[in-house]
Amino acid sequence: MKAIIIKNPGGPEVLELEERESPKPNANEVLIEVKAAGVNRPDVFQRMGGYPAPEGAPDDIPGLEVAGIIKEIGTNVKQWKIGDRVCALVAGGGYASEAVAPATQCLPIPQGLSFVEGASLPETFFTVWSNVFDRGQFRKGENFLVHGGSSGIGVTAIQMVKSMGGKVFITAGTQEKCDFTKKLGADLAINYKTQDFEEYLKERNEGVDVILDMVGGDYTAKNINILNPDGRLVIINAMKDPESTINMKRVMVKRLTITGSTLRARSPEFKGAIAENLKRHIWPKIETGEIKPIIYKTFPLVEASKAHMLMESSEHIGKIILTIE
Incomplete structure (x- = not known):
């Protein structure tokens, strides 16, 4: 099979196309002839040597969804x-013409969607369901804030929460991104380069019940300040800084829950339960067009390095996809 290999930790240029032996599925897995693969921020971290693959997954072939x-x-x-x-969530090995996936982590490509659109779904939809609805316990009628609203996670969270009856706030770094997210359903879009999201929401008397944060650093204290009583802060990355200083008294007085997770190393049984919830609650909304895949750009597999350069630029709105002939 053809596969993109991380020759050694480094920049996008370390990604190279090689011929590899095809993987073999175990008793509980399937072998997929891959037509498209999603590109995600964790792939960049793995390429740089900061996000090793879990045991059993290829450590030199990135890719979490196919x-x-x-x-x-x-x-x-x-x-x-x-x-x-x-389409399937995989623990690694997605940047290849063939990949194995636990059967429980596969979902049918929603009716009417292409392979490219199907490949855009698993990583972000599994992540949002697990963190917003399972860990964050989002309920209809609540206010929800996602930082990085134009990212793959962001555009997924906006649509899923709106479809479940929530009011959605986002932060993004350009007016173009803010405008796009509002067209997608966001009720408030805050340009963090020109506005302080804490002050912006306080001025409008808008508290938040659930926050999905990928930034960390000084955002953590601001998040705590705007959460409503019994609010939930769910942290899935800390791109700005993994360390934060917070006022624990506010956490206690407002009865806040601060939690976080990583999904990659969780068991097929855990991920399979998420897949069942997505199939029951979200896949019908995709098939009716209420929730749409947002594709920014596609690259052929051999140009994976260009896809990573685009990911690191943060210029994209939505998903970046590799196509495989």
Whole structure:
């Protein structure tokens, strides 16, 4: 098979196309002929040497989500058959023409969607469901804030929360991104380069019930300040700074919950439960067009380095996808 290899930790230029032996599925896995693969921020961290693959996943082939056609099934797999069109969350190895995935982490590509659109779904949709709805316990009628509203996670969270009856606030770094997210459904879009999101929301008397944060650093204290009583702060990255100083008295008085997670190393059973919730609650909304995949740009597999350069520039709105012939 063709695969993009991390030759050694470094910049985008360390990604190279190589021929590799095809992987073999175990009893509970399927082998997918990959047609498209999503590019995500964790892939960049892995390339730089800061996000090692969990045990059993390829440590030199990045990629956390794929879409394609099932080519082979393990002996214990009953829910899929050869020829099925699926998208899947994988622990690594997605930047390749073939990849294995636990059967429980596969979902049918929603009716009417292409392979490129299907590949844009798993990583962000699994992440948002797990952190906003499971850990964050979002409920209909609540106010929700996502930082990085124009990212893949952001555009997914906006649509999922709006479809579940929430009021959505976002932060983004340009007016273009703010305008795009409002067209997507955000009720308030705050340009963090020209406005302080804490002051902006306080001036409008808008408290927040659930916050999904990828920034960390001084955002943490600001997040705590704007959370309503019994609010929940869910941290999934700390791109600005992993260390924060907060006022614990505010946490106690407002009965706040501060939590965080990483998804990659969780078990197939854990991820399979998320897949079932997505299939039940979200996939029908995709098929009706209420929730849409947001694709910014595609690159052929051999140009994975260019895709990483774009990801690191943060110029994109939505998802970046690799296509495989």
